[in-house]
Amino acid sequence: MKNIVEVKNVTKEYKELKAVDDLSFVVKEGEILGLLGPNGSGKTTTINCILSLLNINKGTIKIFGKIMKPDAYDIKKDIGVVFQEVAVFEELTVYDNLDYFCGLYIKNKKQRKEYIEEAIALVGLENYKKFYPKQLSGGLLRRLNIACGIAHKPKLIFLDEPTVAVDPQSRNNILEGIKTLRDRGATIIYTTHYMEEVELLCDRIIILDKGKVLAEGSADELKELANMDEKITVEVDHIKETVIEKIKYFKNVHEVSLERNTLIVTYKKGKNNLSELIDLLKENKVTYSKIFSERPTLNDVFLNLTGKELRD
Amino acid sequence: MLWHNFKYSLKVLLKNKILLFWTFAFPIILGIFFHMAFSDIESSEKLDVIKIAIINNEEFDRDMFSKEAFKMLSEEEKIFSITYTDIEEAKELLKEEKITGYLLFEEGVNITVNRSGINETVLRYVVDEISSNKEIMTEFYKEGNSQMNISELKGNIKDISKENLSYTMIEYYTLIAMSALYGGILSMFITNYKLANKNAVGKRTSISPAHKGGLLLGSLLASYLVQVVGLSLLFIFTIFCLHVDYGNNLPFMILLGLIGSLAGLSLGVAVATLIKANENTKTGILIAITMLGCFLSGMMGITMKYQIDKTIPLLNKINPANMITDGFYALYYYEGLNRFLMNIISLLAFSLVMLLLSYRGLRRQKYDSI
Ligand SMILES: Nc1ncnc2c1ncn2[C@@H]1O[C@H](COP(=O)(O)OP(=O)(O)OP(=O)(O)O)[C@@H](O)[C@H]1O
Ligand SMILES: [Mg+2]
Numbered sequence: 006m007k008n009i010v011e012v013k014n015v016t017k018e019y020k021e022l023k024a025v026d027d028l029s030f031v032v033k034e035g036e037i038l039g040l041l042g043p044n045g046s047g048k049t050t051t052i053n054c055i056l057s058l059l060n061i062n063k064g065t066i067k068i069f070g071k072i073m074k075p076d077a078y079d080i081k082k083d084i085g086v087v088f089q090e091v092a093v094f095e096e097l098t099v100y101d102n103l104d105y106f107c108g109l110y111i112k113n114k115k116q117r118k119e120y121i122e123e124a125i126a127l128v129g130l131e132n133y134k135k136f137y138p139k140q141l142s143g144g145l146l147r148r149l150n151i152a153c154g155i156a157h158k159p160k161l162i163f164l165d166e167p168t169v170a171v172d173p174q175s176r177n178n179i180l181e182g183i184k185t186l187r188d189r190g191a192t193i194i195y196t197t198h199y200m201e202e203v204e205l206l207c208d209r210i211i212i213l214d215k216g217k218v219l220a221e222g223s224a225d226e227l228k229e230l231a232n233m234d235e236k237i238t239v240e241v242d243h244i245k246e247t248v249i250e251k252i253k254y255f256k257n258v259h260e261v262s263l264e265r266n267t268l269i270v271t272y273k274k275g276k277n278n279l280s281e282l283i284d285l286l287k288e289n290k291v292t293y294s295k296i297f298s299e300r301p302t303l304n305d306v307f308l309n310l311t312g313k314e315l316r317d
Numbered sequence: 318m319l320w321h322n323f324k325y326s327l328k329v330l331l332k333n334k335i336l337l338f339w340t341f342a343f344p345i346i347l348g349i350f351f352h353m354a355f356s357d358i359e360s361s362e363k364l365d366v367i368k369i370a371i372i373n374n375e376e377f378d379r380d381m382f383s384k385e386a387f388k389m390l391s392e393e394e395k396i397f398s399i400t401y402t403d404i405e406e407a408k409e410l411l412k413e414e415k416i417t418g419y420l421l422f423e424e425g426v427n428i429t430v431n432r433s434g435i436n437e438t439v440l441r442y443v444v445d446e447i448s449s450n451k452e453i454m455t456e457f458y459k460e461g462n463s464q465m466n467i468s469e470l471k472g473n474i475k476d477i478s479k480e481n482l483s484y485t486m487i488e489y490y491t492l493i494a495m496s497a498l499y500g501g502i503l504s505m506f507i508t509n510y511k512l513a514n515k516n517a518v519g520k521r522t523s524i525s526p527a528h529k530g531g532l533l534l535g536s537l538l539a540s541y542l543v544q545v546v547g548l549s550l551l552f553i554f555t556i557f558c559l560h561v562d563y564g565n566n567l568p569f570m571i572l573l574g575l576i577g578s579l580a581g582l583s584l585g586v587a588v589a590t591l592i593k594a595n596e597n598t599k600t601g602i603l604i605a606i607t608m609l610g611c612f613l614s615g616m617m618g619i620t621m622k623y624q625i626d627k628t629i630p631l632l633n634k635i636n637p638a639n640m641i642t643d644g645f646y647a648l649y650y651y652e653g654l655n656r657f658l659m660n661i662i663s664l665l666a667f668s669l670v671m672l673l674l675s676y677r678g679l680r681r682q683k684y685d686s687i
Contacts, residue, residue: 019685019686053687056524057682057683058513058520058523058524058682058683058684058687059683059684059685059686059687060683060684060685075523075682075683076682078526078528079526081524081525081526082526084524086520086521086524088517088520088521090517091517092517092518092520092521093518094325094329094510094518096328096329096330096332096333097325097328097329097332101325101328104325105321105325106521106525108321108325109318109321109522109525109526109527110525110526110527153521154521
């Protein structure tokens, strides 16, 4: 598979702060690459560097195998960007916004009309064509923002947190749309700090922190890095120190922690961990209100690698 | 691309009510206020004969030109009623407020007045005119024209005849200047949309394969068109509803309006590219610059324009509002086109400077920080 984007040793400094720090990665043709990182980890800066909107201090950026420059119009014509902040004209209707932005790429009017209708259908704005941005709800506005970025059928699409502040229904709608774009053959770079989204959507994930790649791989590969396989959470009423000691002696247990009334037991691997734990609690007459078992999430990966949570 | 941008910029501008208010409605509203305020003043304060004294010394006696001019202004034009006297009496008369001021010819003309007001302004203005005319004539005379031509002098003095000294005219000129410069809000607004470091939409256009020059040109043409339409409405309104008489030099007036609007447009582009602030602040800055410029060029009374022309001439030389105002003024009051053309050239130079200053910011595609 071809490399669509190649980022090599890119550093971007703002005055004192290194927002992107010697960053290197590639994006392969036809994949959805997730850039996952907490607020301020450098996701947006990375995208702006790739797009040649920002001067970089060091490094090279290639798109479609060619060096990216502000006047590389043959590269730019195949790129679509959905910016983190909504970028539309307040004074134009949904349809006119799309026509304006799409018109910067597609000259042929008939073709443009078809593309716009497709984009409107993709994000589900069929009933809002004549609406002005002010008349749209937050979620609908996000959808318009997305449509404006992708209507010209770009081969490479950047989506910078397109689902921020969007209700679950709109969000599903957006995620479905993004999958459709990939299935049509687009390569996608998707940034977010919602780990559920990247797990659901992305073929490959890069975890960013402080402008650096922390880890890279598929969701399953990354979870290996969490150093655990199962996490059981118990809301206990009261538990004695001796019982905790007993739990620690189970052979698969990796770590036990108690904070207030929440007991968290993590396991490296193994089967029947949950029933084993339930039996032990019963024997020791520990009462509890809730007990559940989870597979590790990317947040656990992040926690294990950095010692802090992905989301505050 | 040019047409595409022109079309949508026009749509954007015409949809924005705040912009339309400042460029279309505000000058007209102000015009109505001027009309209400000045139509009274015009009729009640229509220049009385201004009483002055001239110190009848040797220098004045030798100054054929001035002597002739003041004689004409008092006998034929009835602007002044002149007492020829000595300095003590003149001082006394001024003290008793029997005269507006007195003139002492001593290495040039010295004007002494007590207050500042319309009469004082007219006096200053007339003395200035006579002095500058005298210089021209003296040059002419030196170059071998044996006789100083009194009939030519008459022609020049006519320019400052009574009915021409109407103060409200200058206010309407500044109104036109204001409207032309306010057009800068339109170009500022539309330019902002093209700059990736100022506006999210600017980012979107910057990453497109459309060339920035074409994008900008199309948009600026649209803002210019809206601006010129606004200005035309103001012209039409003041001429037909407020019965303002701009004289009958229509082609030149149109030229001045078009070039004045260009100056406004360039000012707007410069504010958009050079000033780091949000859109509302920039609009505020533009309005403030325009208002100050209009004030200095006589929006609230010709005295101001006169004082600035006299004391800090440079300020009004770089003040685009004054260039426009003075252009109209020159068209109306002056026979030749020299002064008018000077203003046209100044406006073009001003526009060029503004656009050159903005050039780097406009061309820029890559930023250190956005
Ligand atoms: N124009 C700027 N000037 C100075 N510092 C900036 C600028 N833009 C961003 N930064 C800093 O660079 C770092 C990375 O910011 P960036 O916007 O890339 O983060 P992000 O990962 O996109 O965060 P978020 O999830 O909040 O969107 C942050 O510490 C931010 O404060
Ligand atoms: Mg961001």
